[in-house]
Amino acid sequence: xxxxxxxxxxxxxxxxxxxxxxxxxxxxxxxxxxxxxxxxxxxxxxxxxxxxxxxxxxxxxxxxxxxxxxxxxxxxxxxxxxxxxxxxxxxxxxxxxxxxxxxxxxxxxxxxxxxxxxxxxxxxxxxxxxxxxxxxxxxxxxxxxxxxxxxxxxxxxxxxxxxxxxxxxxxxxxxxxxxxxxxxxxxxxxxxxxxxxxxxxxxxxxxxxxxxxxxxxxxxxxxxxxxxxxxxxxxxxxxxxxxxxxxxxxxxxxxxxxxxxxxxxxxxxxxxxxxxxxxxxxxxxxxxxxxxxxxxxxxxxxxxxxxxxxxxxxxxxxxxxxxxxxxxxxxxxxxxxxxxxxxxxxxxxxxxxxxxxxxxxxxxxxxxxxxxxxxxxxxxxxxxxxxxxxxxxxxxxxxxxxxxxxxxxxxxxxxxxxxxxxxxxxxxxxxxxxxxxxxxxxxxxxxxxxxxxxxxxxxxxxxxxxxxxxxxxxxxxxxxxxxxxxxxxxxxxxxxxxxxxxxxxxxxxxxxxxxxxxxxxxxxxxxxxxxxxxxxxxxxxxxxxxxxxxxxxxxxxxxxxxxxxxxxxxxxxxxxxxxxxxxxxxxxxxxxxxxxxxxxxxxxxxxxxxxxxxxxxxxxxxxxxxxxxxxxxxxxxxxxxxxxxxxxxxxxxxxxxxxxxxxxxxxxxxxxxxxxxxxxxxxxxxxxxxxxxxxxxxxxxxxxxxxxxxxxxxxxxxxxxxxxxxxxxxxxxxxxxxxxxxxxxxxxxxxxxxxxxxxxxxxxxxxxxxxxxxxxxxxxxxxxxxxxxxxxxxxxxxxxxxxxx
Numbered sequence: 001x002x003x004x005x006x007x008x009x010x011x012x013x014x015x016x017x018x019x020x021x022x023x024x025x026x027x028x029x030x031x032x033x034x035x036x037x038x039x040x041x042x043x044x045x046x047x048x049x050x051x052x053x054x055x056x057x058x059x060x061x062x063x064x065x066x067x068x069x070x071x072x073x074x075x076x077x078x079x080x081x082x083x084x085x086x087x088x089x090x091x092x093x094x095x096x097x098x099x100x101x102x103x104x105x106x107x108x109x110x111x112x113x114x115x116x117x118x119x120x121x122x123x124x125x126x127x128x129x130x131x132x133x134x135x136x137x138x139x140x141x142x143x144x145x146x147x148x149x150x151x152x153x154x155x156x157x158x159x160x161x162x163x164x165x166x167x168x169x170x171x172x173x174x175x176x177x178x179x180x181x182x183x184x185x186x187x188x189x190x191x192x193x194x195x196x197x198x199x200x201x202x203x204x205x206x207x208x209x210x211x212x213x214x215x216x217x218x219x220x221x222x223x224x225x226x227x228x229x230x231x232x233x234x235x236x237x238x239x240x241x242x243x244x245x246x247x248x249x250x251x252x253x254x255x256x257x258x259x260x261x262x263x264x265x266x267x268x269x270x271x272x273x274x275x276x277x278x279x280x281x282x283x284x285x286x287x288x289x290x291x292x293x294x295x296x297x298x299x300x301x302x303x304x305x306x307x308x309x310x311x312x313x314x315x316x317x318x319x320x321x322x323x324x325x326x327x328x329x330x331x332x333x334x335x336x337x338x339x340x341x342x343x344x345x346x347x348x349x350x351x352x353x354x355x356x357x358x359x360x361x362x363x364x365x366x367x368x369x370x371x372x373x374x375x376x377x378x379x380x381x382x383x384x385x386x387x388x389x390x391x392x393x394x395x396x397x398x399x400x401x402x403x404x405x406x407x408x409x410x411x412x413x414x415x416x417x418x419x420x421x422x423x424x425x426x427x428x429x430x431x432x433x434x435x436x437x438x439x440x441x442x443x444x445x446x447x448x449x450x451x452x453x454x455x456x457x458x459x460x461x462x463x464x465x466x467x468x469x470x471x472x473x474x475x476x477x478x479x480x481x482x483x484x485x486x487x488x489x490x491x492x493x494x495x496x497x498x499x500x501x502x503x504x505x506x507x508x509x510x511x512x513x514x515x516x517x518x519x520x521x522x523x524x525x526x527x528x529x530x531x532x533x534x535x536x537x538x539x540x541x542x543x544x545x546x547x548x549x550x551x552x553x554x555x556x557x558x559x560x561x562x563x564x565x566x567x568x569x570x571x572x573x574x575x576x577x578x579x580x581x582x583x584x585x586x587x588x589x590x591x592x593x594x595x596x597x598x599x600x601x602x603x604x605x606x607x608x609x610x611x612x613x614x615x616x617x618x619x620x621x622x623x624x625x626x627x628x629x630x631x632x633x634x635x636x637x638x639x640x641x642x643x644x645x646x647x648x649x650x651x652x653x654x655x656x657x658x659x660x661x662x663x664x665x666x667x668x669x670x671x672x673x674x675x676x677x678x679x680x681x682x683x684x685x686x687x688x689x690x691x692x693x694x695x696x697x698x699x700x701x702x703x704x705x706x707x708x709x710x711x712x713x714x715x716x717x718x719x720x721x722x723x724x725x726x727x728x729x730x731x732x733x734x735x736x737x738x739x740x741x742x743x744x745x746x747x748x749x750x751x752x753x754x755x756x757x758x759x760x761x762x763x764x765x766x767x768x769x770x771x772x773x774x775x776x777x778x779x780x781x782x783x784x785x786x787x788x789x790x791x792x793x794x795x796x797x798x799x800x801x802x803x804x805x
Contacts, residue, residue: 073135076151078388083113086135087152088124090117090142091160098227099467101145109133109141118471122160123152146230165284172277175220179270182212186267199261206258206266213266217251221273241421245428246455247272250777253447265448268777272455275785305336305387308380318387325383329374337370337383337390344379348372424457424767431771449773455780456770461762461787465755468795473748476798481731482741489727492710493745498691499640499738500683500705501633503651503661504609505542505698506715507735508627512542514550515608516624520599528621529556532613535574535582538564542698543611544572546625547584568676570652571611583614586652588673590614609653629664630715632736637665639739639804646691650674650682679705696738697726713738743803751798755791762787 010028022029077086093099099117102124106115111132117124126138142149150160185205192202218225224247227240250269257264305318306328313328318336321327326342329335335348347359350372359375362368368381370390387393432450435441441449470487477484484490501507519528533551536544537558548558561574561582571585573593583590587597587610595614600622603610608626612619640647648669649662655672662670671682679695683705686693695702695709706712706726714726715735730737766783769775775783 073139073151076153077130077135083127084130084135085125085127086138088126088139088142089150089152089160090122090124091148091150091164092146092223092226093117093122098147101231102142102147105145106138106141109137112138118467122164124149146226146233161284165281168277168281168284171220171223172274172281175216175270175274175277178212178216178220179267179274182209182216182267182270185209185212189264203258203261206264209264209266210255210258213251213254213270216270216273217247220277221247224273224276241425243272243276243455245425246451246777246780247276249447249451249454253444257444262444265777268448268451271782272777275782278785302334302336306330321383321387323383323385327381327383328378329381330378331374331376333374335368335370335372335374335381337387338385339368339370339381339383341366341368342380342382344377346374346379347376349375420457420462420763424454427767427771428453435773445773448777449770451777452770452773452775452780453767455777455784456766456775457763457784461759461791462756464788464791464795465759466752468792469748469752469755469798472795472798473744473751476744476801477741480737480740480744482737482744483729483731485727489711490745490748492692493694493728493742494749496645496692496694496711496742498646498648498686498693500648500650500679500686500693500695500709501667502679502695502697502702503649503653503658504627506696507630507633507649507661507665509630509733512546512609512625512627514546514623515626516606517550517622519621520619523615523620525621526556528613529554530559531582531615531620532584532623533558534561534576535564535572535584535613537561538574539566539572541566541568542627543609543625547611547623550623570675580616584611586610586673587612587654590619593617595619606654606657609657629661630733630735632734634665636735636739637667639736640742641666641668643742645742648682650679676702676704680708683708694742696730696735713741740803744798744801747801747803748798751795755794758790758794759787 009030073086076088077084079085090102093102103115103117106112106124106126111129113127113129115124115126124142128135128138139149185208189197189202189205189209191197192205221244224240224243228244231241247269250265250272254264254266254269302318304315305321306313306315307321308326308328321337327336327339329339331346341362341364343364345364346362348362348368349359350369362379367384369392370387371392428450431453432446435449436443436446470490473490474484474487504512517528519525529551532547533556536547538561551558559576561576563575564572565574566572567585567589571583571589573581573583575581583593583595587600587603590597590612593614595612595617597612597619599619600610600612603622603624606624608624611623611625613621613623637647646669647667648671649658649665649667650671651658651661652674653672658670658672671678674682679697679702683693683695687708687710693709694711694713695705696713696715697706698714702712706714711728712726713728713730715730715733715738728741730741762783766775766780766787770780
């Protein structure tokens, strides 16, 4: 029976779970383009007999029964523009070398565009072209390396972390108990070495030592040997290889020495494994602490939701809520998804989502973010989107993406780590040859010195220096209500020397109010309000919302219009059913459309933003709109200036309004009457002068400038557009969060530099000491463990470090 008959790949034998590819004749099927290419290469070389060999190995991945279904895999795939993205939980990641291996092997698959791994979580985020590679291909690639991939979910991630911690704890406990027993035998052997001991008793003690050391090395140390074998198969040796060589060689050398009646070093092999396990156990605790901010976001999402089914409430899983479902949220419950209030009034605690400590009123028509707490009364609300697409889940996804993204400084660390292990093995081999062959040192002592060189080396210190700091920093950012689009933002944020603040909705509250209005000529007041509400009804700018609210308060509701056109930051235009053209916007916008505004010259120094409405080319009336300054704006300006950072206020408002606001906030510079294109030009002008620019805007009208700045920051965290356009989103309303973000970014870069300096100095000093025979293997293993822990614990300081702002 051929592979085609059994629906397996002709080349690798994997069972199909997706539509296979066929060769030109259509007689052979393949699981992926890689296998098809391999088949064509083999056939082209005239080696078709390869497929007739009964002993050729085939991967067992496709025949294993995983603890997830194809439906689980399909459900975890989400669209990311024209491509797809899947998050994968990978069990068995033990060190930075695993990250290096997985990123490169997965990234080499055809159709995989990018792959980013978060060491602290053991997760991979993979962007791929679904037309070239299936998700199952990616899972099979990971499994072929010896890891256990599963579709990511917060619950599964936490459960897997607990299982791995429990497994480590059992192995460490066993190793510690047996190693203590082994040390008792070793002390007796040491005493016999100095004071004399009968050969029979020495042999008995060495046999006991062998019996005790063997399970320590090969059971307790099995994860290390598994990782080393994985590295050998993929030709990507890492930290596990160094430890396996050290512990395995010490055990094998001691076993051979025992047979020949020489001195043994079983205790060194056992202590190597014990020190490594205690290090990994502590690193597991550090990883859980480093991701605590992200876990808090997931834990805030309720597991159950109450929906109305034929007017009767019933409970369902929150993950099954669909857009349009009618939900009941009782007092004390959290909103399972993003909703719009339909009936009832309540107070909502959004502290988990935005960081705001004070509850806010939620009235019919108001939108509430998923994860917020209903603090006052039961309400009925309509789901705006499914649970997996709620604001909080998207924020959590951004945090995970940020933890996976690499700053530029990590490229150096990755290059060093990838070349480190072969260099160490070469140094160890050279040390052995030099000591034994050229200097005449005894073989056993030469071997132990070479093993010490292997064990003292710590490539993980290089590999962990950056990702542990980035993960801890991103978690701290999340706790502060600051969401980064990538870990690389930290490096750019720490370097900024110029901050541009947009005015409306950024340094101001974003809820402007009409403080003055009037008609021009003999135009009717009610007619002015009606037309203004009609043309602004479709617009999204905060000033448009202010005019619409004001008109509604005066009893004028919006009508219908057509041919609506909005120019971001300038104004809007539309036509009524009778063809009358209505224009509403800034005085500059109306002048560009030929509207005479000579009668409005007295408004040049108005205490707010002037919006003019014109009907059929003639000015009909105006509104003066003011917005209160956002809390923390002045403090943020002063803190940035104290750090020698230039501060600018940029706005499309009139010069008098912008200058007055800039003076009140003590900002260094101000630019007024700027269009979105003008803001983009200003950003590029400053960058051409060598400035590192951060632009804080609303994420809507500032999208081009946000994208061009070194760091684009949106203060309006509730905006969907903000999440898409900005490098950084402030979910709260206090601008001091921005200065706190800058301080934390600088602290993170200091920690990264400290970690890299420690890794370099440790290896620079430790390896020569080991080559000179000044350390033992057990001490070297302990030092290596301490080195990795030092980097991890130093990174963890970011969770508690004091920051200004």
